Amino acid sequence: MTSNARLIYTGCMNRGHKLSARDRRFFELVSRATFCNPFSDRRTELDLRIADCSPATPYEERIDRVIANVAEEVRKLERADRADLRFYRGEDRYVVQNAFLFDVYHRVSDRLDELILREIASGHERRPLPFARDTLATLTGRGFSVPEAHRFFAMFYQVRRAFYFINHGLVGASPSMKQLRLHLWDDIFTHDIRWYEKYLWNRMEDFSTLLLGETGTGKGTAAAAIGRSGFIPYDVGKGCFTESFTQNFISINLSQYPEALIESELFGHRKGAFTGAIEHHQGIFARCSAHGSIFLDEIGDVSIPVQVKLLQVLQDRTFSPVGSHEKLRFNGRVIAATNKPLDDLRRRGLFRDDLFYRLCSDMIVVPPLRQRLGEDPAELDVMVAHVIRRIVGEASRELAVMVREAIGANLGAHYAWPGNVRELEQAVRGILLTSRYHGDRGVAATAPEAELISGIRDGVLTAHELVASYCALLYDRFGTYEEVARRTGLDRRTVKKHVQERRGAERAC
Numbered sequence: 001m002t003s004n005a006r007l008i009y010t011g012c013m014n015r016g017h018k019l020s021a022r023d024r025r026f027f028e029l030v031s032r033a034t035f036c037n038p039f040s041d042r043r044t045e046l047d048l049r050i051a052d053c054s055p056a057t058p059y060e061e062r063i064d065r066v067i068a069n070v071a072e073e074v075r076k077l078e079r080a081d082r083a084d085l086r087f088y089r090g091e092d093r094y095v096v097q098n099a100f101l102f103d104v105y106h107r108v109s110d111r112l113d114e115l116i117l118r119e120i121a122s123g124h125e126r127r128p129l130p131f132a133r134d135t136l137a138t139l140t141g142r143g144f145s146v147p148e149a150h151r152f153f154a155m156f157y158q159v160r161r162a163f164y165f166i167n168h169g170l171v172g173a174s175p176s177m178k179q180l181r182l183h184l185w186d187d188i189f190t191h192d193i194r195w196y197e198k199y200l201w202n203r204m205e206d207f208s209t210l211l212l213g214e215t216g217t218g219k220g221t222a223a224a225a226i227g228r229s230g231f232i233p234y235d236v237g238k239g240c241f242t243e244s245f246t247q248n249f250i251s252i253n254l255s256q257y258p259e260a261l262i263e264s265e266l267f268g269h270r271k272g273a274f275t276g277a278i279e280h281h282q283g284i285f286a287r288c289s290a291h292g293s294i295f296l297d298e299i300g301d302v303s304i305p306v307q308v309k310l311l312q313v314l315q316d317r318t319f320s321p322v323g324s325h326e327k328l329r330f331n332g333r334v335i336a337a338t339n340k341p342l343d344d345l346r347r348r349g350l351f352r353d354d355l356f357y358r359l360c361s362d363m364i365v366v367p368p369l370r371q372r373l374g375e376d377p378a379e380l381d382v383m384v385a386h387v388i389r390r391i392v393g394e395a396s397r398e399l400a401v402m403v404r405e406a407i408g409a410n411l412g413a414h415y416a417w418p419g420n421v422r423e424l425e426q427a428v429r430g431i432l433l434t435s436r437y438h439g440d441r442g443v444a445a446t447a448p449e450a451e452l453i454s455g456i457r458d459g460v461l462t463a464h465e466l467v468a469s470y471c472a473l474l475y476d477r478f479g480t481y482e483e484v485a486r487r488t489g490l491d492r493r494t495v496k497k498h499v500q501e502r503r504g505a506e507r508a509c
């Protein structure tokens, strides 16, 4: 900086700039949009105001206009030599800072998307990122400190990953899918990203997540979206991120391992710990990095002794490999899922309350496909189009129409999709191959839930049948007349009568 420039700069610093009322109003809107959940209606409202366009404007066009309008306002500050945070105070500084973040983030978002795809393809992208240096220079040039610039750059990548994996992984326009996307975003960034950015960005390991929902609804996909969207620091020396999101999310399906092997898979074992332990083995807790996450799928299936050990990891953050007294530390985050009714398992003493309370800081219920279709029948079109795009690599309207017609003709409008999205994927494949899919008749025909739902949809149930079917469904799920009575507000004898009557009707069929 020349001495003249330094004089002007110091003068401005002392005086400070004030935004005009119009600029303050605009940057205030941008500031709110910067921290808003991108899947929320609130964010849409803010975008419409920033873009100054009608709700009918297509999404892509609206976003392009938002980005262009913000960039133009920042350029105006630049032209007036006012594009530096250090010139502002108080609320002005706050809104200008957030507008700068919004602007710089959108300038690099395409390159961050390319990086995500490269990492997915290669497993780990350790090459220096040429655009990182420019981005950091822009941030420091705008008045951010060097550590702030590094942190915000790492957050840009984190935000981009979260958006990518939630948006691409979990498709659907029904209200419960929108709710799920909102919820997943909050699980990663908390319900107010300002607090996350200020206090929690490097302290999320103590926030566990429990995903509940039927098989095939997308719990694994939701877990991957959370796990791949953790904060990963930027390594200035190497010019790249310290680790890859493809390697710091580790998942294990706990129902796949026999009891004897499960502890070893989780915690590792020492050579000679048991017959067959011919080498040291590192378990997944030891392999998970400090910024990583572990996904414990089917946690409802593990035995009580393993639950006790998992509790210890969550509580003390320590564990010992089988055959060793060594205490190792685990610093990652835990995400767990089950399609079992955990309440029931807890009541029957099969799932420990203490482990449940350690996991339940955020419980996310992933909705079954039939609920989504009940809320919005067009959801099936959206999902079929998505599955076809995944299978053939591009959108195809003619294939989508053919598959939709086959589903309608073979399964009718009220099929319950007991295997959820996983079943739908196979249905689409089956129809592409053979033009037919007749559904999971074994489950669907006997599932009381499916029958009850289609009876309600078709309006063919009497009040008596409705109550009897509902009691039978709850009895199947919870196993005792007492529990069904508690849930329905009926007395035990009435419940028993309904269940037995319903069973009799089923046998007669």
Ligand SMILES: Nc1ncnc2c1ncn2[C@@H]1O[C@H](COP(=O)(O)OP(=O)(O)OP(=O)(O)O)[C@@H](O)[C@H]1O
Binding pocket: 169, 170, 171, 172, 213, 214, 215, 216, 217, 218, 219, 220, 221, 222, 297, 338, 339, 386, 421, 422, 425
């Ligand atoms: N909303 C969705 N949009 C797009 N694909 C989805 C959606 N939900 C699920 N899928 C796809 O459905 C399949 C099954 O999903 P996933 O394995 O995540 O289900 P799950 O609930 O974990 O099942 P399980 O309980 O049997 O482990 C995957 O191929 C996944 O990508």
